Amino acid sequence: MTNEIINMFETMASYGTAPEEGCSLFGVGYEETFKRLKNTYLINRFKRGASAEKFIVGPFGSGKTHFLHQFLEIARIENCATSKVTLNKDIDFTQSLTVYKEIVLQLRLPNGQGHGMKALLQGCVEGVRAKAPSPEVATILIDSWIKGLVQTDFKLPAYGRVLQHACIALLDQDLNRFDSACRWLGGEFEERKLCEMFDVQSVQKSEHNRFAKRALHSLFQFIKHAGYQGTVVGFDEAEQGFAVDKKKTARILSALMADINAIVELEKGAVLLLYAVTPDLIETMDSFAALQQRIADPGAGNGFFDGNVYAPVIDLTKRPEMVQDLTSIGQKLVELMYTYFGNEMHSSKEKNLEKVSRLAVSVTEEDLSSSNRRTMVKYVCTMLLQELDTAFQETAPGWSEDEV
Structure with missing residues (x-):
């Protein structure tokens, strides 16, 4: 199961697209x-x-x-x-x-x-x-x-x-x-x-x-x-x-x-x-x-x-309040990652949850369209993969550690 989870996160980090399997694991809203x-x-x-x-x-x-x-x-x-x-x-x-x-x-x-x-x-x-x-x-x-x-x-x-x-x-x-x-x-x-x-x-x-x-x-x-x-x-x-x-x-x-x-x-x-x-x-x-x-x-x-x-x-454009919606998406992804890889993460879950809240505000300010769900998913998945010892270490596009 852990390989499937990593594959999901890597795909979403690269493209922001939903995986064929496992959407129920982090679906919110x-x-x-x-x-x-x-x-x-x-x-x-x-x-x-x-x-x-x-x-x-x-x-x-x-x-x-x-x-x-x-x-x-x-x-x-x-x-x-x-x-x-x-x-x-x-x-x-x-x-x-x-x-x-x-x-x-x-x-x-x-x-x-x-x-x-x-x-x-x-x-x-x-x-x-x-x-x-x-x-x-x-x-x-x-x-x-x-x-x-x-x-x-x-x-x-x-x-x-x-x-x-x-x-x-x-x-x-x-x-x-x-x-x-x-x-x-x-x-x-x-x-x-x-x-x-x-x-x-x-x-x-x-x-x-x-x-x-x-x-x-x-x-x-x-x-x-x-x-x-x-x-x-x-x-x-x-x-x-x-x-x-x-x-x-x-x-x-x-x-x-x-x-x-x-x-x-x-x-x-x-x-x-x-x-x-x-x-x-x-x-x-x-x-x-x-x-x-x-x-x-x-x-x-x-x-x-x-x-x-x-x-x-x-x-789907008639969805909940935008910042809260993006925050919920990010929180669910953090919870999923820490469920399977909590012991391998560099930072605490609480720290990444705080990052997610700030990132949701930042993404909303940059993009008021419905497509910001995909942007949020890419950012959060990239951030979480960077926390893993086995993940790639490039900086996520469009933001830095200081910005979130």
Whole structure:
């Protein structure tokens, strides 16, 4: 664990970006927010099989990625599958098959380190096995569960058939067939040899989008059917994936609107889609009337941080008092470092906590924007790493010992 902690601090000292793992260890300021989201969506709404979407809004450096990563960690604790997709110009959001493949590739189960379709199916089968009181009963339960896959009302009927083939191959240790089934389930719907192997129709290019959307909905339904609470998908840096010409932007917004409507109407899917975006992208959405009406608050004083947990937009710029917010971030990082390396630090924890308080004021005076969260994280992590015998010894950029 200590190596992971050092890696986290070094990454944050260099770039100020949130690590993929461990954000819950030093996350501050949104405890009540996460509690509301968890209770409303991951517990109550997912229990009914219902789905929803949220837009996490803030400028660069405001903590959107940290917010996303921490909530995905919470989701896995609540027995949800998760998938985090970083959008960029290589991922065309108007191509549903491309998006589907990326979601599957990044899919992760609770308590699982593996990603993708193979890890999902192995985890699902083992989950059924774990519910049985004996190996004999486990065999009966798994066999019954696999047979039931073709009787489940998936959005894409062929999905259940190939799922069944995959699970049988897994039990029979027919790894070649299992791999082939996972390839089809992972999005290779047009591969004729795979389609012939599982007696499903090959999908023509003109049908990719429609087919992939139904496959994605079927994936969510399967995860719920397998006994998990639901699925949380986080799209990070969405503004990069949407930074295209006006004509394509209109197509993206239209696709986004259609996807939102379809997800909300999905039965027994239990999925929460989170989009981390910058304010300018929200402004672009405002020019698309149908989408603007979908994401707008119901009225003044009815935003998410006003207490309306159903508001689609979570605006991270509406956070607590700035100096106190930055101080809390720094204090949490100090506490984390001293928990694992207290005996190796040159200075006392109290001295570094005092530095953090002065540094929060200094950072706020230098930068009044929401991006000062990233600045604070870089400064504090650099300062703490310098306290370690094993850490680098360069002076942190932008400040000196005398300044804090």
